[in-house]
Amino acid sequence: MFRNQYDTDVTTWSPAGRLFQVEYAMEAVKQGSAAIGLRSKTHVVLGCVNKANSELSSHQKKIFKVDDHIGVAISGLTADGRVLSRYMRNECINYSFTYESPLPVGRLVVQLADKAQVCTQRSWKRPYGVGLLVAGLDESGAHLYYNCPSGNYFEYQAFAIGSRSQAAKTYLERRFENFVDSPRDDLVKDALMAIRETLQGEALKSSICTVAVVGVGEPFHILDQGTVQQMIDAFEIAGEQEVPATDPDAAAGQEAASEQGAAADEGVAPMDI
Amino acid sequence: MNFIASKQPENRLLGPESDTQRTLYPYVTGTSVVALKYKDGILMAADMGGSYGSTLRYKSVERMKPIGKHSLLGASGEISDFQEILRYLDELILYDNMWDDGNSLGPKEVHNYLTRVMYNRRNKFNPLWNSLVLGGVKNGQTYLGMVNMIGVNFEDNHVATGFGNHLARPILRQEWHENLSFEDGVKLLEKCMRVLLYRDRSAVNKLQIAKITEEGVTISQPYSLKTYWEFSAFENPAQGAIGSW
Numbered sequence: 023m024f025r026n027q028y029d030t031d032v033t034t035w036s037p038a039g040r041l042f043q044v045e046y047a048m049e050a051v052k053q054g055s056a057a058i059g060l061r062s063k064t065h066v067v068l069g070c071v072n073k074a075n076s077e078l079s080s081h082q083k084k085i086f087k088v089d090d091h092i093g094v095a096i097s098g099l100t101a102d103g104r105v106l107s108r109y110m111r112n113e114c115i116n117y118s119f120t121y122e123s124p125l126p127v128g129r130l131v132v133q134l135a136d137k138a139q140v141c142t143q144r145s146w147k148r149p150y151g152v153g154l155l156v157a158g159l160d161e162s163g164a165h166l167y168y169n170c171p172s173g174n175y176f177e178y179q180a181f182a183i184g185s186r187s188q189a190a191k192t193y194l195e196r197r198f199e200n201f202v203d204s205p206r207d208d209l210v211k212d213a214l215m216a217i218r219e220t221l222q223g224e225a226l227k228s229s230i231c232t233v234a235v236v237g238v239g240e241p242f243h244i245l246d247q248g249t250v251q252q253m254i255d256a257f258e259i260a261g262e263q264e265v266p267a268t269d270p271d272a273a274a275g276q277e278a279a280s281e282q283g284a285a286a287d288e289g290v291a292p293m294d295i
Numbered sequence: 296m297n298f299i300a301s302k303q304p305e306n307r308l309l310g311p312e313s314d315t316q317r318t319l320y321p322y323v324t325g326t327s328v329v330a331l332k333y334k335d336g337i338l339m340a341a342d343m344g345g346s347y348g349s350t351l352r353y354k355s356v357e358r359m360k361p362i363g364k365h366s367l368l369g370a371s372g373e374i375s376d377f378q379e380i381l382r383y384l385d386e387l388i389l390y391d392n393m394w395d396d397g398n399s400l401g402p403k404e405v406h407n408y409l410t411r412v413m414y415n416r417r418n419k420f421n422p423l424w425n426s427l428v429l430g431g432v433k434n435g436q437t438y439l440g441m442v443n444m445i446g447v448n449f450e451d452n453h454v455a456t457g458f459g460n461h462l463a464r465p466i467l468r469q470e471w472h473e474n475l476s477f478e479d480g481v482k483l484l485e486k487c488m489r490v491l492l493y494r495d496r497s498a499v500n501k502l503q504i505a506k507i508t509e510e511g512v513t514i515s516q517p518y519s520l521k522t523y524w525e526f527s528a529f530e531n532p533a534q535g536a537i538g539s540w
Binding site: 119120121122123126128129132160161162 | 394396397398400401403404406407408411434
């Protein structure tokens with residue numbers, strides 16, 4: 023994307039009908055480290071890449087438990103993600119207190135999306151710079167949603183966001199039809215393999231990734247490092263190269279070209295990923 | 296959502312006594328509601344009387360109403376407060392439906408919402424002067440609960456309000472069992488209501504029985520119970536105690 027005269031305020035439309043500040047916010051999500059999510063009929067698994075800044079520092083927390091039945095993985099400005107997680111936790115706990123019942127995921131996601139939309143229509147605010155993968159369970163089954171800074175939300179069988187997520191998406195696209203009836207452990211294995219795809223050849227270790235699960239009879243929890251490492255070893259995925267990873271520069275080049283194409287054509291809806 | 300008229304000053308513990316906005320005593324009241332779980336759902340009975348003190352003033356008051364798709368609410372106590380509660384619940388169900396997302400509030404959720412409302416009003420010294428019975432079925436689960444004006448709430452297999460607690464519940468404790476058929480449930484409820492009719496001064500002989508199952512709510516047309524006054528103990532009641540009252 024290139025600078026232009028319509029990108030200073032979030033409340034300024036471009037002649038092509040785009041809000042550039044919102045699109046720049048979505049760029050921030052693409053720059054964050056990868057997060058993936060996938061679901062079956064009964065379970066949802068979230069995973070993310072957790073690289074520490076230096077050997078001396080700890081990892082940033084990118085997966086948050088929102089309630090026993092809902093969890094979220096973020097990509098982008100983690101501070102914005104933390105604040106939104108606090109909002110989600112608050113909404114869930116208030117609902118639980120009033121109705122003695124878990125907040126349906128679909129409703130939480132809509133509330134979150136409406137909150138994000140407000141920031142796209144106030145001149146004194148900026149959009150949240152974080153994409154959220156919301157995983158949850160309710161009466162109607164297991165759900166995975168993606169909330170983006172534009173205020174849109176989508177339900178997915180499987181999805182990946184953040185840098186080098188295209189590689190993970192390709193892997194998930196190949197396999198997603200099997201997910202619906204997958205047993206829980208296979209789902210976790212698929213999540214780990216999707217994470218591995220984003221690492222571009224680097225060895226997959228439990229110290230650089232985080233995995234969380236929620237399912238029927240299983241409240242949302244983050245798997246501890248030992249369990250994750252065991253699973254990695256058991257499935258023998260560490261250091262294995264299945265298919266050559268997608269070249270990240272080529273992918274970025276393609277995306278830039280399509281954006282410019284969209285600006286010229288006014289065809290492609292820029293808010294869709 | 297506002298639960299009190301906004302005329303009341305903020306941040307006060309007890310306003311001046313000239314404040315006419317608080318409920319101090321009930322005026323038009325309904326008497327007992329009795330309800331029990333049976334095989335397919337809930338059966339609930341209440342008479343149609345609205346008493347004005349000791350006068351049996353109104354005789355066609357419907358004290359049971361369906362709430363949303365899955366619940367049935369019966370109330371005793373101040374009728375105007377019951378109508379207010381119905382307005383709150385109407386708004387609640389409306390907002391629930393407006394989500395249009397396939398989720399709906401079940402009886403457990405409505406019961407807990409009512410508990411929060413009743414308890415919060417009690418804490419402001421402005422109670423809704425009712426004892427409420429909330430029953431329903433959702434996804435095969437039967438639920439029956441009670442909440443009263445001070446916020447006491449609980450669930451059970453059979454509940455009653457007011458005099459029903461003293462006269463009907465002992466009968467239910469003896470004779471209720473799991474998986475009652477519809478006919479047995481109605482017979483049991485009518486037995487309780489008959490005792491209440493004989494012994495509760497504010498009962499009227501015009502009642503409705505309501506049932507709620509997975510399919511929905513049905514409230515019967517009003518009818519009367521057969522009573523028998525020819526018991527020998529009723530003849531010459533002062534026989535054993537002439538001169539006393």
